[in-house]
Amino acid sequence: MQTSKTKKKSSKISDISAEIIDANGQTMTTDIGVKINDDHNSLKVGDRGATLLEDFILREKLTHFDRERIPERVVHARGTGAHGVFKLYKSLSKYTKAAFLNDTAIETPVFVRFSTVAGFRGSSDLARDVRGFSVKFYTTEGNYDLVGNNIPVFFIQDSMKFPDLVHAVKPEPNNEIPQAASAHDTFWDFISLMPESAHMIMWAMSDRTLPRSFRMMEGFGVHTFRLVNAKGESHFVKFHWKPVLGVHSVAWDEAQKISGKDPDFHRRDLWEAIEDGNFPEWEFGVQIIPEKDEHKFDFDLLDPTKLIPEEIVPVEIIGKMTLNRNVENFFAETEQVAFHPGNIVPGIDFTNDPLLQGRLFSYTDTHLHRLGSPNFTQLPINRPLQTAYNNHRDGQSQHNVHKGQVAYSPNSLGGGCPYMAKALQGGFVSYDEKIDAHKIRARSRSFFDHFSQAILFYNSQSNSEKQHIKDALSFELSMVKSSVVRERMVKNLTNIDLNLSQYVADKLGLPKPTKVEVYENGALPADANPKEYASVYKGTTLTQSVALSMQHSKKDTIKSRQIAVFIADGFDDKSLVKFEKTMSEAGAKICTIAPKLGKIKSIKGKDIVSDKTFFNSASVLFDAVYIVGGEQCINKLCNEMDAIHFVNEAFKHCKVIGGDSDAEKFFKLTYIGNSNVDEGIIKNSDLSGFINAVAQHRFWEREAARKVPA
16 A cells, blocks of 8 residues: 555556455455455354354354445435546636646546435336436545536525425325335425426426436536636536436336346446446536626526526536546445535535535535445545545544544644645635625525426426426326325416416316416415516527427437347348447347247358347337348247237337348237228338337327327
């Protein structure tokens, strides 16, 4: 181990890794290094006698096993992570003195953890839920944590309500049901009484909560933060992660089936992509607002239930993050990583967002509970690149051996060490914000408009996306047993869109609202005028925002897409080889599926081993389907009911389906043969058309009436 004198500053990923323990070829020992002679039998009085208390090997083994699990996170318990690097495209020195946002020549190591919010550690990856998107930057000035979500806003405005929100969405305490779901009474009771949640509910009921992959979802810092430059000048900032692969989702029916077929779907997808060298990438963007413009919007920058439309303040792309290494040990790294929005570096600072302010306390308190000691920052996954010098001492699980007699400041016996750094030497100095106000338990009137951005989000969706929101609300509220809660929520929806509320009411068997209902708790005070408390920034009043719809996300690649290829005895060799070569060159991943495992013979008698079968796989695990030609092959597939069901399900979920000209006979036995649908159906070996179609991800228009069987 390097001493503090020999340790050099570096930005290499290896500097943040723990010692890798490889037992290959090694002799078994106890935790203190004593070689073990027998790890199969406890020490007894005779071979059938009582076990002896003095068996220190048994005691150590059982004691460690009994403590292998630590308390799971209250929220974001279900997650997975990976290592990578961040590379800056352009310097932000005009706005911030943060070194990692100034120097384009360095690569900053990162660790990222993705997660669901509501479920326990053993829940499914595909629950309808918000996804956590947290990034730890190991910068040359200390660790900076951007602790965000895949949705840019949140349910509540003040951290005082966070325990209530979590208690409401978690399994109900009387029966611990349901797991990892918001479709139950307590959640919707709470939401129906909280008008500030209206905007977030539109996001939560949208397809954003059903991502196709962690690699295909956006990330947001949620809060408005500050950037502070070397002159002490402040700008407000919103942080964004834009996936290079575009933003894509799955269908709700598909998500439910994936949860049964492969509850580790997202975790497996991330792991395999990195192992295959398909390194996930996100571009890092910022929305920067001069401090003088803080009040020039028709919403409050400090309100975490609001976003800044990109049409008003464009997102400036400044760098890229690439995840290129899986963890060596899930517990040591992913489970023990401790993110904290309070982990900032010089050049980045907080704002008075009341939700953010509460998080600054809560995260430290949580880590002390989960990891059992204030020394959790000494765990390898949480350690900064630099050696930490301070007067913190002792505590449970103290890893460091501190030299000397002095552990206080000021001191003379230790030569005044460790020294405090001046601002010009990189010492952190909080932004000098002037505050002149009375202590009060209240909210600013500028936080009172709860529906404008909910309306903007809904109006910005495509027709298919709107339909998915309608169906999601109908499904969720249909699971609510309380008629009072259902009726209240339908009335509340009239504040967003009357047609939306009428659709949901009809699905729930309730009278259709005929007018907008005034929110019963009051979205605004009776005497309030929204334009009264916030001057309108020119051009900010929008009816639609293109950036809020996934329909407009990047759709120019099929890199790492999973394509199921049907084969059976008698398949066309040339067709399969050509398809595999073409898709591989485009970056897609092929999986051959056959009636059985083992060798499958081609027309020319060549054997290949199938990757999967129709009985151990499913369409919901793939992005597209292709049927290889060969008369004998097609005849066999026509007799495989699981193959027909596979394609029917892919058709229902609006996926691309293609095939050779021989496949027409097979298609006639599926929904394709009984439909006038052309969208996303690619026939006659049109591989170029197939690639272009897969890049579009889904053809949601197929869901229109009479086009997709129920």
